[in-house]
Structures are given as C-alpha cells and as structure tokens.
Amino acid sequence: MSCRFLFGFMLLCCAGGRAYADPQTDYMLKCMGCHGPDGAEVTGKVPALKDNVARFFSVEGGRAYVVQVPGARQSPLPDKALADLLNWMGPRFDADHMPEDFAPYTEAEVHELRRTRLKDVSAIRARLMAVLAETP
Numbered sequence: 001m002s003c004r005f006l007f008g009f010m011l012l013c014c015a016g017g018r019a020y021a022d023p024q025t026d027y028m029l030k031c032m033g034c035h036g037p038d039g040a041e042v043t044g045k046v047p048a049l050k051d052n053v054a055r056f057f058s059v060e061g062g063r064a065y066v067v068q069v070p071g072a073r074q075s076p077l078p079d080k081a082l083a084d085l086l087n088w089m090g091p092r093f094d095a096d097h098m099p100e101d102f103a104p105y106t107e108a109e110v111h112e113l114r115r116t117r118l119k120d121v122s123a124i125r126a127r128l129m130a131v132l133a134e135t136p
Helices: 003-016 023-030 053-058 062-068 079-097 107-114 121-134
Strands: none
Touching: 023 079, 053 062, 053 079, 053 121, 062 079, 062 107, 062 121, 079 107
16 A cells, blocks of 8 residues: 555545645645646636636626535535635635735625525536636
C-alpha cells in the first residue's frame, strides 16, 4: 500500500467525522474530484472555476447560480461550510475578477439560496455566460 494512498484514506476518514474542515480541505474532499486541483475545465462536462468563478459574483443572478448549481446546492456541507468554501474559491481560482465590493456569502444567504433548485442549469449558465461575454 502506497503512503500517498494511506494518507488520502486517513484524510477522508478523519475529515468525515466533522461537520466540515476548512475551505481548502473541503474543496479537496468535495470538489476536486470533478474540478481538479486547479479548478480547470473538463470540456463539455465540468465548467472552469479557474479565471471564471468570481465573474459570476458581479452579474445579476450569478451569485445565486454559484450556490444553486447541483454540485454546490446538493453538497453535504453545512450552509456555513459551503459559504466559507465559496468565499475561498473566488480569490483562490479567480482573484483577477473578484469584485472590489464583494460581500462574502453568509450562512443565512447560502441556506436561503439552496432552497431553490435550478430547472435548467445549462440554459441558465449559457444566459449568464452571454452576459459575462458582454461585460468588460
């Protein structure tokens, strides 16, 4: 058994007993499987976080969309941990697009936004991407 495998297994077991760890560890355990360690896109399957995610924070409907995408909305993370994770992801993966007036997500905001299920994620993303394409 490799040391890397054993370490990964131990990390999963230890973190699994807590409500959540810290944003970076939560990303590793809950998001990295699809988005990879650098938040890169998997063409046609997984949208990029890298150089992209913070752009949503400044367009109408974008902030809610980031919480309501299925991977975030259905995450087993508690609302506070998801808020912390989203607040960490913006500067981590897309610092150049962080709005100067960014208000961090709160536990209450995430709780309320998670109550809404997006009916057509792809269509909403396409609409938001079109708005972003027109935004300097």
